[in-house]
Amino acid sequence: MEGRLSIVFVRRGYSPTGGAEAYLKRLASGVIEAGHDAQLVATNDWPDAEWPFGSIKRLNAKSPIGFANELERMRNELRCEVLFSLERVWSCDVYRAGDGVHRAWLDRRRKFELPLKRFVRSLSSKHQDLLRLEQSLFSNDNTRRVIAGSQMVKDEIVNFYRYPADKIDIVRNGVPLEKFRFDPELREKSREELNLKPDQTALLFAGSGWERKGLLFAIEAAALCGDRKMRLLVAGRGNARLYKTRRLRFWREEPVQFLGEVADMLRVYAAADIFILPTIYDPFSNACLEALACGLPVITTRSNGFSEIIENGVHGSIVDHAGDLLALRDAIRLWSDPSRSAAARSTNRQLAAQFDISQNINETLAILCSAAKRETE
Numbered sequence: 001m002e003g004r005l006s007i008v009f010v011r012r013g014y015s016p017t018g019g020a021e022a023y024l025k026r027l028a029s030g031v032i033e034a035g036h037d038a039q040l041v042a043t044n045d046w047p048d049a050e051w052p053f054g055s056i057k058r059l060n061a062k063s064p065i066g067f068a069n070e071l072e073r074m075r076n077e078l079r080c081e082v083l084f085s086l087e088r089v090w091s092c093d094v095y096r097a098g099d100g101v102h103r104a105w106l107d108r109r110r111k112f113e114l115p116l117k118r119f120v121r122s123l124s125s126k127h128q129d130l131l132r133l134e135q136s137l138f139s140n141d142n143t144r145r146v147i148a149g150s151q152m153v154k155d156e157i158v159n160f161y162r163y164p165a166d167k168i169d170i171v172r173n174g175v176p177l178e179k180f181r182f183d184p185e186l187r188e189k190s191r192e193e194l195n196l197k198p199d200q201t202a203l204l205f206a207g208s209g210w211e212r213k214g215l216l217f218a219i220e221a222a223a224l225c226g227d228r229k230m231r232l233l234v235a236g237r238g239n240a241r242l243y244k245t246r247r248l249r250f251w252r253e254e255p256v257q258f259l260g261e262v263a264d265m266l267r268v269y270a271a272a273d274i275f276i277l278p279t280i281y282d283p284f285s286n287a288c289l290e291a292l293a294c295g296l297p298v299i300t301t302r303s304n305g306f307s308e309i310i311e312n313g314v315h316g317s318i319v320d321h322a323g324d325l326l327a328l329r330d331a332i333r334l335w336s337d338p339s340r341s342a343a344a345r346s347t348n349r350q351l352a353a354q355f356d357i358s359q360n361i362n363e364t365l366a367i368l369c370s371a372a373k374r375e376t377e
Contacts, residue, residue: 005036005372008057008078010085010092012067014045015208017237017261019286020086020098021050023360026176028053030361039080041071064088065129081372088133091142093371096364098149100283100305101156102130105212108281108303112323138163145371147171147364149284150305169367172309173284174360177353180293182345183270190271194233194257201230201336204272204296206265206287210238214278214301214322219243219256221278221328227336231255233272235262269294274335278322279304292316293352295345297335299328309355315348 011024028038031053038053040046046056057078061067068089075083075091085092088102106127137143138161146168148154154168196202203222207213215234222232232255234240240258262268265287269275275291276299284305288298298316300307312318317331335341 005082005369006039006080007031007036007082007084007368008039008041008080010041010071010083010087010089011046012043012064012087014042014047014050015237017208017263023098023173023286024086025050025053026357027361027364030358031365034365036365039078041078043067063129064126065133068133082368084368088130088137090133090136092137093143094145094147094368095137095143096147097153097157098283100153100281101160102127102134103160104153104156105281106131109212112280135161145169145367147367149173150308152303152305152308153283169363171360171363171367172355173286173289173306174355174357175286175290175293175352177293177356180266180269180290180352182295182349183266186267186270190267193267194271196231196271197229199229201227201274202233202272203230203274203276203332204233204235204268204291205276206235206262206268206291207277207285208237208261210236210243212280213282214280215243217278217322217325217328218276221276221325221332222255224325224329225332225336230332230336231257233257233259233268235259235265235268237261265290266294269296272296273338273341274299274332275316276300276328276332277304278319278328280322282306289352289355292348293355295348297341297344297348299331299335310351315344315351 009024009028011020014021031038039055039057040051041057041059043062044058059067059070061070072090082094083092084094086096086098138157146157148157148168148170149172151170154170157163157168158165205215205218219232222230234256269291275296277285277288278301280303282304288300288306291298292315298310301319301322303322307318310316317334319327319331
């Protein structure tokens with residue numbers, strides 16, 4: 001199909017600091033600039049002001065499966081060439097597996113859970129519903145193409161669901177590089193605002209879903225460093241009280257600053273010296289890519305699809321296992337050397353230059369156009 005396309009995007013919830021929401025708005029902007037039409041199917045959580053790209057069709061259901069059911073019932077009412085979902089639904093034309101594979105996440109999570117908690121989780125209707133939706137998406141031609149952010153996610157889809165590998169496109173995440181960059185003046189101001197002394201090392205953890213992203217491991221590994229000049233900055237949504245109790249076992253002072261949800265992350269990246277995300281599972285962390293673009297060495301795990309684009313010991317450190325506290329401690333100590341982290345700054349920015357959001361938009365739009373062509377053939 002040539003010319004103008006009508007694309008319907010599907011995203012159930014909304015968070016003002018959510019990575020998926022920020023990505024979707026950037027993608028929709030690119031779609032409009034390319035001359036196509038964009039619509040959104042969402043719940044009432046999505047504010048009108050945050051979607052200036054076209055109409056919004058609001059569904060009333062709050063649960064994942066209720067939302068999917070409602071979408072399926074009104075599917076024929078959507079006049080579009082491509083239904084592009086960022087949510088697990090029963091069927092769509094193109095699915096972006098931005099949240100990864102739920103079965104894979106549950107498998108990895110079990111390794112860190114006590115048997116009783118594992119049993120209780122196995123009874124959760126929420127998880128069972130997500131697995132049912134995921135099974136539907138990857139079977140019976142219910143999805144024509146899938147976009148994965150990493151080879152890790154592509155392999156999981158193939159291995160768990162036997163979905164054809166040739167129908168999965170790897171499109172790496174991207175960030176607006178004009179926004180995320182190193183700024184020496186901003187660094188000085190930001191460190192002052194956060195009460196960081198010139199000789200203190202600022203370790204930054206960013207993201208919501210602290211259990212999955214490994215905040216506990218970051219706290220304990222930092223504590224093992226035994227460095228009283230180290231401070232851990234935590235940006236994102238979570239129950240800080242649970243982690244403060246754990247923290248006091250290791251430090252007498254106040255080494256952790258819980259910043260809450262931060263609208264302007266650039267200032268926090270500027271203040272930091274090292275970025276750490278010892279995640280149990282992450283399809284491809286946007287926060288890691290933003291930190292890389294700002295020149296920070298990134299410490300993460302092989303369970304993060306982002307680890308596929310960096311070289312261990314050059315752009316940061318890759319730890320095999322989220323719970324390997326000694327390896328995390330050694331990585332923190334390695335990059336706490338100011339000369340080493342400063343030397344990595346330009347190297348990291350050069351690597352990040354390959355992942356501008358425009359590249360992601362162009363690749364994604366090409367897939368959507370291809371899906372629309374096949375529909376008309």
